[in-house]
Amino acid sequence: MEKEELVELQVSGMHCNNCALSVHKLLEKKGLHDIYVDFANDEVKFKTDDPTSTPLIIKEIEGLGYKVSEDSIPIEEKSYEKIENKFYFSLLFTIPLFSHMFLPFHWLHNPLVQLALCTPVYILGCLHFGKSAYHSLKNGIPNMDVLIFIGSSAAFMYSLYGTIQNLGPDFLFYETAATIISLVLLGNLLEKRSVSQTTSAVRDLMLFQEVKANKMLNGEIVEIHSSEIRPGDVLVINSGDKIPVDGEIIWGEASINEAMLTGESLPVEKSKYDQAIGGTMIEKGSIQILVTKTGKHTILSQIIELMKKAQAAKPTIQKLGDKVAAIFVPVVVGISVITFFLAFYAFDVSFQKSMLNAIAVLVISCPCAMGLATPTAVMVGLGRAAKNGILIKGGNTIEEIAKLKFMVFDKTGTLTTGNFKIRALDCIQISEKKAESIISGIEGYSNHPIARSLVTELSLKSPEKMIFIKVTEEKGLGMTATDSEGNTYMFGSMQILNSDEDPGNYSLFLKMNDILVARIAIEDEIKPEAVNLIKTLKKLNIIPVLLSGDQKKKCEELGAVLGIEEIYAETMPHQKLAIIDEIKKRGKTAMVGDGINDAPALTSSDVGISMSDSSHIAIQSAEVILLKSDLSSIDNMLKIGKHTLLTIKQNLFWAFFYNIVAIPFAALGFLNPMVGALTMAFSDVIVIGNSIRLKTKSL
Template sequence: MGKFVTMAEQLIELNVTGMHCNNCALSIHKLLEKKGFHHIFVDFASEEVKFSTVDESVVPDVIKNIEGLGFKVVEDININNEHFYEKVENKFIFSLIFTIPLLLHMVLPWHFLHNPIVQLILCLPVFTLGCLHFGKSAFNSIKGGVPNMDVLIFVGSSSAFIYSLIGTFQNLGPDYLFYETCATIITLVLLGNVLEKRSVSQTTSAVKDLVKIQQVKATRLLNGETEVISARDVRPGDILLVNQGDKVPVDGDVLSGDASIDESMLTGESIPVEKTKYDQVIGGTIVQRGNIRMIATKVGSNTILAQIIELMKRAQSAKPPVQKLGDRVAAIFVPAVIGISLLTFVITYWVFSIGFQHSLMNAIAVLVISCPCAMGLATPTAVMVGLGRAAKNGILIKGGDTIEAIANTKYVVFDKTGTLTTGKFKIRQIKAETDDIEKVRGLILSIEERSNHPIAQSLVKELKSLPLKKVILKSVSEEKGLGMRAEDIDGNHYFLGSGLKSGTSKPGTDDFNLFLYRNQQLLAQISIDDEIKPDAKELIAKLKKMDIIPVLLSGDRHSKCIQVAQAIGIDEVHAENLPEQKLMVIDIYKQKGKTVMIGDGINDAPALTQADVGVSMNDASQVAIQSARVILLNTDLHSVVKFLQISKHTLITIKQNLFWAFAYNIVAIPLAAIGMLNPMLGAFAMAFSDVVVIGNSLRLKKKNIFN
């Protein structure tokens, strides 16, 4: 059991055993929904239940209610092994052993198999198992006010058994014996549960693969000696040795050595990255060549990999709006089907007078062929596969609802610096109003090294290689979209930023980007160049081909923005915008159509939040990453198109699944009601309707969607 704090609400996480299929998950989901909880996520494959609440004290009552439905809440899923008799696979095998002889009596001339008592003895273990498995779940779901699919299975199998039992003891003959129908319904539904559990576990494989990456050994250096420990036991500050072929155990910084590291599991980029002293390394990545000595900086749940896993798990809890239709139908499905079944019996028996036996079989067929499972599985399975495929391509999507929010995108709004451009700046010229150029350089360095902005980081890196005199500053602060303010120990006040925004620029300074002021007097002008990313032009062309209008929205000078826009093919440009002005621009575009914003700086954070979907680059500021709903771990701009394509095809898959789920029930129930499908065939069809939906979702794993 665990909990995570998200603003005013607590996200509660429970480990629940005893869930064998999506019916179980739906029962718990409906229970939590009834109690008014939000962000509900129930996954029977991983045995996880999550929901958010402002009042943490309700958790014991929730646990009691879940256990009242017949499930069990445990502390640690890894140490809670299912008993042999609790596994749905073993229940299916047990049922199958007794069901096969019951079915054989219809094709083999063995007289003892036709004996009603023998059939009763063969059916009784299966029916008892069905009562324990489906009956218990059905009773608890009715008691909790959320009747589930198991009610239909239990009523259908019980009707066939009781009808056959009366026929046996009143010696009414073989026409009244339907023990094989009862046993076959239970066995086939159990088979469906087995297939469903195995198939759904494949849809969560992306998270499982990432969890496996975490389970590595680390070589720790302690007092000159090395010891091999689990990555879980590494603490911040530990010195670790990582050799060729090893996985980096945790996040850290290189102290010595150099290596080529494969970061494809994180970024989707197959080309290894060269790492040397002071470079950052990420836990789970693989050293392809060389070896390093590193210091651990982030361990356990603080590592990038752990945060990605948690992000993906939470993403599954956000339901797309398209799922709400399925949920509404599923909520009234069971009572409606029982009503249709009773109506089928009444009409066929009293109106059409086809006999009690056939009327009963038609009614039972309606019960067992009906399947809300497929509706319940339609969205979550597609979302899980879509999120997994995106993650393997270096795209982190923070919620399943983001996939639908991206549909029919009309505008993609780009920030310029660090998004369409490399964010690596070169100083073309520093024009100082004083003769002491080294002091000016030192002042710029002292101010900019306190900022995380890409421009500042590039300036610092370049200035460090030039002759300079460092200046001691008493305070430095950053103003979103404006620049940096500072004060030195002598009480002088400095401003370093865009002169246009400060209202103090001089005429004829179009060649300069940044201006340094001391006590409101111009001290220096800085001209810097930023390189356009090589794939930016191709990305814009692809977006236009997809009927998406690209827009440039930047705080940079108008002349620089126009230069970049013309080079890559963007027609709509908004330059020299402060953060609050960016919000207004995003609002205007949102009124005209679905708008996606892609940015990376602190000044982009409000706009990322305001857009229909905010997309942040991996090397962005932490504020931008937290504000965005999508994070591109690979700075390759093709990730933008990949994200749009994955979202589009995931939504197509969801709609296909929902169509199949609804169409199946619309066609199957009337066929069963008029007697064209017997209960056994109905149980078989019901079991495989889930498998069809899951199979369609799994296609998304291999489907070619990037052409």
Template sequence: NVLEHKSVQKTTTAIGDLSAIQEVIAKKETPGKIEEIPFDEIQLNDILIINTGDKIPTDGIILSGDCLIDESMITGESMPVSKKVGDEVIGGTIITDGSIKIKASKIGDDTLLSQIIDLVKNAQNNKPNIQKLGDRVSAVFVPVVISISILTFFIGHYAFEIAVQDAFLRSIAVLVISCPCAMGLATPTAVMVGIGRAAKNGILIKGGDTLEKMATIKNIVFDKTGTLTTGKFEVSEFNIIEGDESEIKNIIYNIEQHSSHPIAKSLCTAFKAYNSSLELTDIKEEKGKSISAKINGDSYEIGSAKITNTEETHDLYVLKNNKLIATLNISDTLKSNTKEVLTQIKQKGYNITLLSGDKKLKCETIARSLAIDTVYSEQLPKDKIHKIQQIDAEFPTAMVGDGINDAPALAKATIGISLGNATQVAIQTADVVLLNNENLDQLPKALSVGKHTLLTIKQNLFWAFAYNLVAIPIAISGLLNPMWGALFMAFSDVIVIGNSIRLGYKKIF
């Protein structure tokens, strides 16, 4: 009961964590001064100032300035998003570079983060509770046994003219021998061992219901950023159109050192081996577009598709004197063994889906490399819930995610699975937490523990039933008095407990 109570509390904790994200101090611009106010005192159309490293206090529209914003916690998009005057910003996201002035366009319950909180609440409240297998069996077994006991007395005494005392003892023997102790132990003993086996392998499972539901899973839906991938960027493709490869990499390294953009840092890491000092002049950076500099009289510019008219689609372009000399593609690094883990899961008969808030092209690229057939990209939290509802309507579904934007879907799915380094909101909302952050090796183990725990519960119930099918007729016939019945009943408990303990040692993965 204590464990069950703790499990129920996770909803409240998750919502509390989400609410805490909103509790920031905002810098409000008023005539002649800037004052600091708490989140809940922000009024519609207030002018707020936000700088590098600050959390955006509420949804708004940029009035002045430009910046890069990490929106991955809300949208799932892996790369920071460039924002300029007129663009909308989301409360709770973080400015990684730049300073802006915004006008509050939504406050209180109208903000996107507040809507996510409501989605989590509704998903948890509408999530159906499964009735434990043991409870379903006992609901039928107990009334049947009581009926057999009563019939044993009346039929024995009135139909076969057995003495009242003898008929009564036979009736009591039926109740004693069929006392559902073994059935009562069938589920909790198996669950206790199953949760312990999972914990030894770095898998935290919240409650016995979760184990039983895990055994029914047919669909597994994955988030992308931070779940299948590390969230760190690497150069996946580098194409030279004109010039020497080493020289161009050195130029990129030297120019990007003057930018604080996360992609710039990744490029510097990737091309560090080609580093040799160059003299740069006239360095200029236009946020969300490009960075440029002059080297030995030549102008170089590195940026997005906005700096070129080519029909090719790449993440970055390198221009020398306005002429394209190289292209680069940047990708989010896959976690180690991800493809092997997904192949293993597929071989076990699970259907795999990718559900992400990231861009369509990036999601499809990842899906192709992992042989995932079903892909849903650019999905907001409310969209993820709708997709999970559709998939879950066909077969029981597990959602694997790690971000705030995944929390409503984790709550709505049959089983929510999160990672040890996920946001606290995702961890609190999930039913299962995989403590290994480096890869998904623990996922197949978690699924195996669920299946074998349910199998052990069914075996326990079978032994308890088989024992009663043999013992009850013997008790009815008068060959078994209540004292011996109590002894044999205890023996059935030992068999059930022994079978549950076996779950802790048998080879299941």
């Protein structure tokens, strides 16, 4: 199978969630994957197995009535294409037309004056809603614009017939046609502005990239834009400046505020050889950095991409709304037709009143609110999580978080600090100095917290390291290496011991040519926030589980201190996988881990949670990355997940409730089309407003 290619397009002309749904459904019908449609920012992304089909897909999107560009630069809308200007234009004619109902000016009651005022608004409606309705029907994806177009056209054509036949004021509904179009345009305008607030977290992050930079060039400092920076450039960054891209500090010291990345308000002290992350800010000091990553390769860009993908991933709860919205338009048209015939023929209601009731049913129906209910809440929830240093990779993960029954923890580097000290070194057949040299050399190739701690401690004690020609790491076992003389070494847990070899009270073992030559006892400290987290989980009826490759005795001691009853010790990666699968049968399960040996379990669990200082493989395997190694982030994650799901349920309730109540009221004649159009516009705003409330809501 060919590798999937990501296609990014700029699509202008999408004014509401209804437009975005039309594009999304079209791309789904084409069998594309990882579809992301953001009408507020005119962005469309998808993955395809066949990149040569992209021009055809672009043509089909244009067939829906939108403009498409493959350039990353947004398409500049002409002034008459902007939704604001369309609304103001229609309002200019609608106000005098509508005012004839309560102003005593006889000329406003003249059918020809009303026709003259309504015609420009109706033509605008045909171009805006009619064009979209036609293309949606042609592509078999009927949208909300079909209802608006039928409703406004019915009112206009009926009034035009009354004017031509001179049938009197009872046949004139020009103000209804114009008001429907104006109010729905107002709804589109409010929706676009409101949704742009729900995506502000991504936009805020993108703004961090738009900065100037001071580049060292031939001994002089030259100011350039961040887009002109290339890997290998040397940048000078002073107090108060933003760091434009990722790099390594080659000169100077600074206090760097990384709050935008981790949510941590206290600045981090950094000096030579430390990593500087693009988007963070220097509060005090001055540094020079050697640029290592630019553009899409920087940590900030990857976070932005992950957030966009997360917003595109649909929670299971949204599928209900999608199914209803898919059949909604034809059902509403059917109800409208039945309303007209029952009122006119069965209940002897006047033709005009029957027509108005049918139009009201069309106009008041609002699948937009259903379509907006989930994505707006997910966007705000993901944004709030990101500002708290919690990166959630999928909108569907939010729902999983809210339903967790078990949380499984790795021990080392997760519940404990991962800062190990050597308590005892027992050398059996080699000198202490040689043992330290071998261990320091072999562990330098591992990213495991124990390995990092041992290398740091041994480097201070003895800077000598043995050189190896080949080193490999085996999950759950340890390191294997070969030196230039052909000697083989193994360093790892008690799993590498033979049955006749005594582990004693030691944790790690060194073998040379399959003979045990040294043993190490290490000690680790519990993270200060671990005890409170376990208490919080129990209050939330989430069962904590300890799953570790460490010795049973050590795991039981840790479990006793923290209050964890369910413990699995001395497990290999494949065993961790089997245990996670068993726990999942009892309820939704999260796994919190940080090492290469946790990767399979992180992938298998319903929600994989990884620390930011974890191994690269662990980060790739997880659905949630905690940008702070502080375990209290998990408490925040659970609260955000719970309140986001609650907001989605509230939104869906109001969206369904609105339609269930409004359609019968309209069919029975209690709501005229103009009131219907107004309430339809504001039902969207209520749903979006409830989602935006999640930004500042107390958790």
